[in-house]
Amino acid sequence: MDEPLLREVRIELFGPFREFGKEHLLALEGPVPYPEVVRVLACELGPGFAERAARKNTTVIVNNRIANRRSLEALQIKPGDKVAFALLLGGG
Amino acid sequence: MEAKKIIVCDTEKCAGCELCEYVCSVFHEKTINWSKSRIRHVRIEPTFDIAIACRKCEEPVCIKACPRDAITISADGSMRIDKDRCNGCGWCIESCNFGALKLDWEKKVVFACDFCEGLDQPKCVEFCPYEALEFTTLDAVGHEAGKKAFKRVIEELE
Amino acid sequence: MKGYTGKFLRVDMATGEVKSEALSEEVARQFLGGYGFVAHTLYNEVPEGTDPLAPENVLCLWTGPVAGTTVPVSSKYIMGARSPATGFIGFGIASGGIGSELKAAGWDGLVITGKADSLQYLYIQNGHAELRDAAYLKGKTTWDTEELIREELSDDEIRVSSIGPAGELLTCLANITNDRNRQVGRSGMGCVMGSKNLKAIAVRGTGAIEVANLDELIELCRDLYQRCRGPATEKYRVLGTPANVLVHNRLGCLPTNNFQRGTFDRAEECSGERMLATMVKKVVACPSCPIACDHINVVKEGPWAGAVSSVDYESLELLGPNCGVSDLGAITKAVELCDTLGIDTISAGVTVSWAMEAYEKGYLTKEDTDGLDLRFGNDEAMVEAVRRMCLREGKLGELLADGAARAAERLGKGSEFAMVNKKLEWGAYSLRSLQTATLGFATSVRGACYLRSGSYQPDVKGTVDRYTLDRSRGKYVFDGENLYAIIDSMIICKFTRGIYKSNDEFARVINLVTGFDMTAEEMIRTGERIHNMAKLFNVKFGAHRADDYPPPRAFDEKMYDDVSDGAIIDRALYDEALSGYYEERRWSEDGIPTKALLEELGLDATLGVK
Numbered sequence: 001m002d003e004p005l006l007r008e009v010r011i012e013l014f015g016p017f018r019e020f021g022k023e024h025l026l027a028l029e030g031p032v033p034y035p036e037v038v039r040v041l042a043c044e045l046g047p048g049f050a051e052r053a054a055r056k057n058t059t060v061i062v063n064n065r066i067a068n069r070r071s072l073e074a075l076q077i078k079p080g081d082k083v084a085f086a087l088l089l090g091g092g
Numbered sequence: 093m094e095a096k097k098i099i100v101c102d103t104e105k106c107a108g109c110e111l112c113e114y115v116c117s118v119f120h121e122k123t124i125n126w127s128k129s130r131i132r133h134v135r136i137e138p139t140f141d142i143a144i145a146c147r148k149c150e151e152p153v154c155i156k157a158c159p160r161d162a163i164t165i166s167a168d169g170s171m172r173i174d175k176d177r178c179n180g181c182g183w184c185i186e187s188c189n190f191g192a193l194k195l196d197w198e199k200k201v202v203f204a205c206d207f208c209e210g211l212d213q214p215k216c217v218e219f220c221p222y223e224a225l226e227f228t229t230l231d232a233v234g235h236e237a238g239k240k241a242f243k244r245v246i247e248e249l250e
Numbered sequence: 251m252k253g254y255t256g257k258f259l260r261v262d263m264a265t266g267e268v269k270s271e272a273l274s275e276e277v278a279r280q281f282l283g284g285y286g287f288v289a290h291t292l293y294n295e296v297p298e299g300t301d302p303l304a305p306e307n308v309l310c311l312w313t314g315p316v317a318g319t320t321v322p323v324s325s326k327y328i329m330g331a332r333s334p335a336t337g338f339i340g341f342g343i344a345s346g347g348i349g350s351e352l353k354a355a356g357w358d359g360l361v362i363t364g365k366a367d368s369l370q371y372l373y374i375q376n377g378h379a380e381l382r383d384a385a386y387l388k389g390k391t392t393w394d395t396e397e398l399i400r401e402e403l404s405d406d407e408i409r410v411s412s413i414g415p416a417g418e419l420l421t422c423l424a425n426i427t428n429d430r431n432r433q434v435g436r437s438g439m440g441c442v443m444g445s446k447n448l449k450a451i452a453v454r455g456t457g458a459i460e461v462a463n464l465d466e467l468i469e470l471c472r473d474l475y476q477r478c479r480g481p482a483t484e485k486y487r488v489l490g491t492p493a494n495v496l497v498h499n500r501l502g503c504l505p506t507n508n509f510q511r512g513t514f515d516r517a518e519e520c521s522g523e524r525m526l527a528t529m530v531k532k533v534v535a536c537p538s539c540p541i542a543c544d545h546i547n548v549v550k551e552g553p554w555a556g557a558v559s560s561v562d563y564e565s566l567e568l569l570g571p572n573c574g575v576s577d578l579g580a581i582t583k584a585v586e587l588c589d590t591l592g593i594d595t596i597s598a599g600v601t602v603s604w605a606m607e608a609y610e611k612g613y614l615t616k617e618d619t620d621g622l623d624l625r626f627g628n629d630e631a632m633v634e635a636v637r638r639m640c641l642r643e644g645k646l647g648e649l650l651a652d653g654a655a656r657a658a659e660r661l662g663k664g665s666e667f668a669m670v671n672k673k674l675e676w677g678a679y680s681l682r683s684l685q686t687a688t689l690g691f692a693t694s695v696r697g698a699c700y701l702r703s704g705s706y707q708p709d710v711k712g713t714v715d716r717y718t719l720d721r722s723r724g725k726y727v728f729d730g731e732n733l734y735a736i737i738d739s740m741i742i743c744k745f746t747r748g749i750y751k752s753n754d755e756f757a758r759v760i761n762l763v764t765g766f767d768m769t770a771e772e773m774i775r776t777g778e779r780i781h782n783m784a785k786l787f788n789v790k791f792g793a794h795r796a797d798d799y800p801p802p803r804a805f806d807e808k809m810y811d812d813v814s815d816g817a818i819i820d821r822a823l824y825d826e827a828l829s830g831y832y833e834e835r836r837w838s839e840d841g842i843p844t845k846a847l848l849e850e851l852g853l854d855a856t857l858g859v860k
Contacts, residue, residue, distance in 0.1 A: 012500065014493070014496045014497055014500070014523070015485070015488070015489055015493045015496075015497075015522070015523070016484070016488060016489075018523060055481055056481065057481045057482065057484060057485065059497065059710070061497075061500060061501065064501065064502065064813055064814070065712065066501065066709075066710060066711065066712035066716075067712055068711070068712040068713060069711070069712070084497075084500050086493070086496070086497045086500075087484060087485040087489075087493055087497075088485065088710070088711070089485075089493075089494055089497055089498070089706070089710040104532075107533065107534050107535035107539075107542035108534050108535055108537075109535040109536070109537065109538060109539050109540060109542065110537045110538065111320070111475070111538060111540065114320045114538065115320065115468075117458075118320065118464065118468055121458070122464070123458040123459070123460065123464070124318065124319055124320060124458060124459040124460075124461065124464070125354070125456070125457065125458040125459065126350075126354075127354070127455075127456035137430060138430070138531070138546050138548070138558050139531050139532035139534060139546050139548075141534065197456075219472065219475065221475045221476075221478060221479055221540030222540075222542070
């Protein structure tokens with residue numbers, strides 16, 4: 001896949017989130033709060049996506065950083081960012 | 093006559109956890125002892141699992157086999173073992189195609205599943221975490237299988 | 251007391267004598283069971299300076315009080331001894347049927363000493379145990395051994411723990427397998443078993459398991475089983491732990507090419523998602539488990555067609571991306587070889603990846619590898635190297651059989667990239683991009699292990715900056731270790747930890763089973779005691795601060811990588827974090843428990859420091 005254009009956010013989906021596809025691109029004019037990104041994705045992918053994203057066992061990765069669940073509400077997503085959704089890790 | 097119900101195990105859902113055996117012993121023996129469970133888990137490596145209990149056969153071989161007429165068939169189709177007649181010879185165990193009978197070496201008599209008589213459903217069915225067990229009639233099993241098969245055909249056609 | 255049978259077996263392999271001994275209630279209350287009992291037994295019974303392969307080394311098997319009960323997942327057991335790999339406390343915890351079966355047979359554990367003249371196996375039934383001739387089992391795989399013993403004794407329900415040929419050949423990587431897919435994997439317990447000429451332990455028990463409050467317990471369990479089907483365990487049930495592959499890759503912490511990199515260009519091909527879609531035949535459960543995490547791969551086509559094994563994240567990752575290999579068929583085959591011939595998959599993967607780096611650097615030639623082109627990504631060579639390691643076959647097999655650290659020693663070079671701590675191979679967590687994890691791994695009493703503390707958690711939850719360390723990180727390791735010591739002593743499966751709402755609930759389970767009246771605080775204190783007991787064993791065998799460091803690669807090389815480029819562990823920061831951990835633990839700067847702490851915990855303070 002080509003590098004996302006500067007005015008897009010690349011969404012990557014892993015594990016059970018693959019029910020909604022593998023990757024998506026969201027057009028973005030400027031920074032938006034994380035909850036808004038989830039809302040827009042839910043419009044495209046269905047309400048099941050929002051429900052799953054809200055679960056305690058979901059991990060959200062923004063660029064290289066694992067987002068702390070407590071700071072998700074306030075997190076700003078900018079054009080050019082990469083956001084990944086997965087199950088919380090652990091175990092061998 | 094009301095169709096008799098047996099415990100049916102979905103082998104795709106059964107993961108071989110054996111909790112049915114634990115739970116059966118808890119409710120029948122008031123202790124944890126899976127060797128005294130009425131339902132038995134069988135695994136054929138590497139991935140086949142089934143839990144099996146008495147099938148309420150229409151023509152029970154165990155009844156024919158018993159030399160002391162200790163086994164009778166009750167109204168719901170389950171096997172009743174007369175503890176006074178049974179001497180633990182185990183001939184019925186050998187005759188059963190499903191290994192549904194067991195010997196209680198402490199009480200020295202044979203036992204089989206009584207489907208948790210008096211309760212809404214057997215405890216193993218209630219507790220199975222995988223919902224692999226169902227307390228149902230053979231007719232319903234057949235009907236479900238047919239429905240499932242045709243659902244798949246329809247999905248493929250769409 | 252309930253839960254426990256109150257008895258254990260002492261086995262003298264030399265004389266064949268097997269006798270029953272009483273379990274002390276005081277010891278049970280102080281050390282709970284499982285891991286606690288292993289630490290207690292080994293500290294008290296392994297004489298100072300005992301060589302791990304000497305007859306005097308004690309090989310013990312312990313269950314916890316919940317074994318054989320309806321508690322999920324309670325059919326666990328632990329085996330421990332002085333480790334031939336590390337020289338420190340060695341042990342491994344496995345599930346499957348052995349733990350509950352031994353309880354049903356009437357014993358809480360086994361303490362085995364001595365060495366038999368010829369290969370034997372131990373057969374345990376209700377109230378009776380004996381050593382039996384195992385000559386016909388010599389060289390047999392662990393799977394065949396289980397079948398053959400069941401045939402010999404005409405009983406399909408016997409549970410068997412056995413070593414493969416690797417254990418008989420006394421390789422430091424040798425493990426113990428039971429119920430086909432479960433292993434006492436790490437620290438070479440199979441090697442100790444082989445050194446005693448003990449091929450297998452076979453158990454058949456039909457007794458009842460007594461608990462203190464069965465009615466309340468079964469109702470709690472009903473609820474616990476439901477929780478085991480919910481979000482807390484989702485990651486284990488569907489994709490299983492291989493779900494970690496793509497996420498770790500995304501985070502730049504997927505060890506690749508002997509931990510040089512944190513991302514792998516072919517991660518999709520060997521991902522959990524791909525494995526589920528193409529290779530998993532079924533997901534099965536251990537006895538008493540409502541989760542079912544055991545993903546059984548069956549390879550249907552290609553050069554590895556016919557291979558069958560249970561594949562989880564560590565095995566997949568270290569034999570896969572860590573060796574540059576992406577072929578799931580090859581990985582499944584390599585795991586099958588490890589499980590049947592009897593070595594630990596983690597140590598196998600990291601030893602082969604060491605050899606691959608050594609080969610690519612020219613330290614090993616084709617002559618050293620008996621002709622194998624041991625480059626990263628050569629899946630055939632990886633599988634073949636694994637097979638030879640299990641059997642000490644050829645120059646290569648002999649070089650690699652005892653792990654990466656010893657291979658480097660034998661070669662005379664390459665120790666700077668032997669990814670070990672305490673000479674035990676590192677797990678599938680990238681050192682420089684998960685630094686709290688690294689602190690936990692390196693300070694682990696067993697060596698290179700996260701199972702003692704789950705110290706990767708703050709890293710992967712985003713609670714801390716995973717690319718650096720500070721003095722406060724020790725608290726995460728400390729808290730994790732104390733709770734995990736309890737989990738490993740009850741023994742319940744760590745995959746159920748998420749279903750418990752609080753420490754009070756763990757304590758409630760203990761109390762319903764045993765009739766004890768433990769508070770959550772007392773329980774954590776017991777965990778602290780158990781951990782210090784294990785640490786004391788290590789101190790007895792010469793452990794110091796220097797043993798609690800990650801391998802040189804962590805400090806000396808920056809990661810070059812798509813995601814974690816430039817990541818490195820700052821040595822001064824690591825020292826701070828390590829000191830912070832010791833401080834939290836109330837140990838000295840050298841990592842030795844203080845006398846004051848030991849006395850408080852009711853432990854022998856002889857080896858403590860001021």
